[in-house]
Amino acid sequence: MASIKSVTREIFIVGLVLFFSTTACVHAQSKGEKWTDLFDGKTLKGWKTAGGKAPYTVENGVIVGTMVKGTPNSFLLTERDYGDFILELEVKLEGTETNSGVQTRSHINEKGQVYGRQVEIDPTARSWSGGIYDESRRLWLYPVDLNEKAKTAYKVEDYNHIRIEAIGDETKTWLNGVPVTYLIDTLDPKGFIALQVHGIPDYLAGKKVYFKNIRIQTQDLKPRSFPEDVYIVNLKPNHLSRAEKKAGYELLFNGKNADGWRSVRSSDFPDKGWEINNGQISVLKSDGAESTNGGDIVTKKQYKTFDFSFEFKLSPGANSGVKYFVTLQEQTSGSAIGLEYQILDDQLHPDAKEGLDGNRTLASLYDLITANKTTRGLKPIGSWNRGRIVVSADGQVTHYLNGFKVLSYIRGSKEYKDLVALSKYKNWERFGEAEEGHILLQDHGDHVSFRNIKIKELN
Template sequence: MTKLFNFMIRKAYIFKVALLLVAISLTSCGSAQKDNTPWVSLQDGNTLNGWSIIGGNATYKVEDGTIIGTTVRNTPNTFLRSDKLYSDFILELDYKVDSSMNSGIQIRSNSFPFYREGRVHGYQVEIDPSKRAWSAGIYDESRRGWLNTLENKPEAQKAFKQNDWNHYRIEAIGDTIKTWINDVPAAYLIDDKTASGFIGLQVHSIKDHQKVGTEIAWKNLKILTENLEKYSKKSPLKPVITKNNLTIDEVKNGWKLLWNGETTKGWKGAKLDTFPEKGWKIENGELSVLSSGGAESAAGGDIVTEALFGDFEISVDFKLTKGANSGIKYYVDTNLNKGKGSSIGLEYQILDDAVHPDAKLGNHEGSRTVSSLYDLIKADENKPINQIGEWNTAFISSINNHVEHWLNGTKVLEYERGSDKFLKLVAESKYVKWPKFGLLEKGQILLQDHGDNVSFRNIKIRSIDNKNNK
């Protein structure tokens, strides 16, 4: 009896220990899975309240708390966009996509009437079920193309689950965007092109061979907009930095950096053999002309490229200070004016229109406002200009004598070099005294010192072989 009693006691003890271990295990699992993050849901579970359809005619509906988008024929990309705009946030969601579809999650995106007739543009976290497997890479919709792919990231590529639910985590804090797919780090981008915009769920347009009625589904959309540093996760990936670097598509399309972001290489004073010793500063990846009282080319002086350019496209980010004046000149011949003042060339005007008196002057009314062809052609009054202290992007295209000025992705004027209209404008201007003004086959690019503090960055150019453009 004693042996039997002792055996039963030991069995009871072992059973209690086992129960205790199971309880501890369940408790620890529950603690590990509990999420105390104060998420805010982006869905009400039953309707599309708080969202709007833009861009195309694909359809969206809600079933059992899941948003379902469906493809239709003969329509551009369609987006279900949040009515609310977001700047800094952490977003998580689940999605399931058909293996034949391409899609994406728009963040910090916008739609403006002046930008390509309202076309949606901005950062897109890619959904890519193809063999390329770049899901959770970062694409710039309707702007710069690919910014951060999943090339050489096999773990992230393998993390995508075909025809099953996938989970994204997207962090957009300041100039940094990080993504995860099914908890695997995927993209890490540093870029400050756009600070705020809507969130969008894309149903991509389909080609003739693709099936109408194909679906993509999203659920568990939740966002965090406060105390982000507390909840942000570190990424082991090396960041892709776009500032003063070429994007993937720019490299592919033949663009070159005209300024490397660090040195004066490739540039010199317009009336010097070297770069000016004063009046200009390079700091934090910005090339700045310093304030010297507003006089034209009286301090450090204008700077020009050492190289000459014929047909070209150039993109330059610029940032104004209050009341500032400067310009980007092209087809410049520094031998035309050896005296006082700026070197001679066609000029994309840079100006604080609201404060600087030049905005109301000029040989033609308004032709000295920002993005105008200085003193000759006024830019569109509806041009999109950002506030003083914010970056703007100037774009100039000159191909086969057809010239266009763009500002922040919107065309603001165009003209034909050498046309009767152009020659008449020159004949009526102060440029009439310069022989063949604006008609050089090749010339330098110039950044103007007009005595005001203006900064430049992301200076990029693409030379065009005009044989391919006739």
């Protein structure tokens, strides 16, 4: 016969289980969430394979993908397409050199390749899990360099919880509850969902990736709140989303006229040398020299600390630049003076070989600091590239190219002053250290277009 103490203990435990079970049910019902399992825990019913030959099996209620040498990226994809949805799942990768991802609203091209937006699962040192990559198409859309606070969220050799909201033109991701990416993109309003086993070098053969607890909502979607300080990549030209407006961003070019801009030579916009057409503001080709045609243009307003982003498109062999902290007080016969985010065709323009150690190449701080670029961070000449410059109150300045962080420095620091002393700016007193200044688009005599120019003033 059980003792009174043991019976009492059992009743207490049963009571706790009932309490927490009831609480969980009430919590789920109060949210009104209607989840559907995409994986039944036993079979791959509702899924099919595409791409490479890596096998997918079911083991102990988990989908297991095994990495195979000599095969390209392999995918297990849903047999049906999805439009708007909220998807949650758990993923674990073996090792720290492997890779995986979750395809959203994706498709298969005429070559049999899976393409579309992929939520990255990345255990490597760069820590880009939760970022968004466009598989077999546009490549990186949201590297996690844009949200460095999220880089510590991934758990190595453990299950990681991923939440993906794809609602309308917006995709948001969370990793283990940490907000990671916010992307606005008009391509692919619907498509399949897929689980990836990445192609590998031979020595990683046999490594596994595990997927479980895969569930989806497609009705009565209630998006989760997202922090205002996480940068939004908005691929809609000259557009501010409601979230961007709430966060304090404003357009510096509305896609229609030159409101907010003027010539460096007068209070008016240049009457030649610049063109506004098709939602773009373009400096026209002349003689390839600095400021000899329409001349540089600057914002009418001056800025102190800011998050400034823009898209630019180079013609072959072109040279231009975006300058900041431009005071217009310096006397110069060429372009106005200021810190410059270099815009250049590195392959065809000779300036790429000038300066020191490449400090006049694309996205560099011109003649001072070389951009640390990779080829994967570059879009071809004639395509739109995305630049970003962030200036914080402590003097730190960061350049980004297509979401990749390419350099950072502190204005006015000893290291900065030492670089200026070796540069073409050595004779300008306190170069680049003004408290505030205009933002400038450069006329260097080559055809270069800009759009999606926006700014947020920082405290």
